[in-house]
Amino acid sequence: MFSALTAALALAVAVYALPAARDTGAVQFVGTNIAGFDFGCSIQGACNLTQAYPPLSALGGPDGAGQMQHFSKDDGMNMFRLPVGWQFLVPSPGSPLDSANFAKYDQLVQACLATDAYCIIDIHNYARWNNQIIGQGGPTNDQFANVWSQLATKYAAQQKIVFGIMNEPHDVPDIDKWADTVQAAVTAIRAVAAKQMILLPGNDWTSAQQMPTKSGPALLKVKNPDGSFDGLIIDVHKYLDSDNSGTHTECVTDNISTAFQPLATWLRANKRQALNTETGGGNTASCAKYLCSQIAFLNANSDVFLGYVGWSAGAFSAATYELSEVPTKNGNTWTDSSLVKACIARKSS
Ligand SMILES: *[C@@H]1O[C@H](CO)[C@@H](O)[C@H](O)[C@H]1NC(C)=O
Numbered sequence: 532m533f534s535a536l537t538a539a540l541a542l543a544v545a546v547y548a549l550p551a552a553r554d555t556g557a558v559q560f561v562g563t564n565i566a567g568f569d570f571g572c573s574i575q576g577a578c579n580l581t582q583a584y585p586p587l588s589a590l591g592g593p594d595g596a597g598q599m600q601h602f603s604k605d606d607g608m609n610m611f612r613l614p615v616g617w618q619f620l621v622p623s624p625g626s627p628l629d630s631a632n633f634a635k636y637d638q639l640v641q642a643c644l645a646t647d648a649y650c651i652i653d654i655h656n657y658a659r660w661n662n663q664i665i666g667q668g669g670p671t672n673d674q675f676a677n678v679w680s681q682l683a684t685k686y687a688a689q690q691k692i693v694f695g696i697m698n699e700p701h702d703v704p705d706i707d708k709w710a711d712t713v714q715a716a717v718t719a720i721r722a723v724a725a726k727q728m729i730l731l732p733g734n735d736w737t738s739a740q741q742m743p744t745k746s747g748p749a750l751l752k753v754k755n756p757d758g759s760f761d762g763l764i765i766d767v768h769k770y771l772d773s774d775n776s777g778t779h780t781e782c783v784t785d786n787i788s789t790a791f792q793p794l795a796t797w798l799r800a801n802k803r804q805a806l807n808t809e810t811g812g813g814n815t816a817s818c819a820k821y822l823c824s825q826i827a828f829l830n831a832n833s834d835v836f837l838g839y840v841g842w843s844a845g846a847f848s849a850a851t852y853e854l855s856e857v858p859t860k861n862g863n864t865w866t867d868s869s870l871v872k873a874c875i876a877r878k879s880s
């Protein structure tokens with residue numbers, strides 16, 4: 532009794548001694564990816580549009596709208612990331628939006644907004660258009676900024692839209708030139724959308740581990756037109772399988788000491804914040820162990836980590852996809868994958 536009381540007092544003191552005002556012990560944003568409009572896009576940024584598979588029953592696909600309603604209502608999720616191929620949106624770099632395709636994608640965006648969640652528009656092209664890197668031999672920065680200008684114009688009034696500039700740049704030869712590309716997109720977005728969050732992607736597949744030393748120094752220079760950094764959030768991914776690829780159903784690490792702890796230190800030193808927009812694993816005991824551990828660390832460092840978004844629900848097959856977070860529906864009841872149930876869901880948002 533006595534020792535329990537002492538321990539409780541010691542804990543209370545420790546809690547009051549916590550410094551930062553934003554250390555609430557829980558990240559602001561929790562959610563999943565709702566993939567499908569990106570299907571058919573390769574890691575070289577080439578998209579076979581016949582393979583795009585809209586996660587919307589109204590378009591003949593799986594019920595992504597219902598998934599988001601379930602996640603929001605039953606699991607306390609408040610953020611969804613909506614990947615789409617650049618080629619799905621425009622027929623060629625710099626051209627006007629394909630209005631028929633944009634209308635389809637917008638149905639998913641509207642279904643997301645209807646849940647009152649934050650909705651990330653994610654151009655899922657790996658820094659490329661058909662094997663060529665933006666601003667480094669491929670499309671020009673202006674052509675890339677143009678698609679963002681058009682999307683920002685469409686969603687300028689929606690404060691819960693988040694602009695995810697680019698999914699997983701990799702093997703980009705010149706990081707300073709890449710930062711110029713990111714800056715061009717930010718400048719184009721800010722010309723019409725002053726306040727919404729914008730996610731800044733680094734090289735190395737937006738690796739959480741590489742950010743502080745490799746991409747970070749260049750990305751830190753990207754700023755708003757008024758010189759501030761408000762709303763400019765560092766985008767990071769992290770998988771927990773043996774080769775960090777997110778393709779195996781067993782996890783081997785929580786990567787805290789090698790990735791998230793050094794990243795947290797770097798973010799604090801530079802007064803910036805990050806969002807983990809892809810994490811996950813198989814529906815296995817090892818992934819539940821390590822992912823829950825990673826998420827506990829993010830929650831404990833919520834002054835610098837805004838949230839996490841699991842990969843992936845949407846149009847994947849719950850039965851066959853290794854990293855499925857797709858819930859299954861029976862009558863009116865949705866059942867979550869074991870990993871979502873164990874680690875990603877947050878009952879009260
Ligand atoms: C695109 O995907 C379709 C459907 O899988 C396939 O039949 C077609 O050959 C693909 N086209 C190219 C150019 O790879």
Ligand SMILES: *[C@@H]1O[C@H](CO)[C@@H](O)[C@H](O)[C@H]1NC(C)=O
Nearest residue numbers: 740775783784785786789790
């Ligand atoms: C993650 O952890 C594994 C196992 O400890 C280690 O081999 C790997 O280098 C780490 N990777 C990252 C990105 O931190």
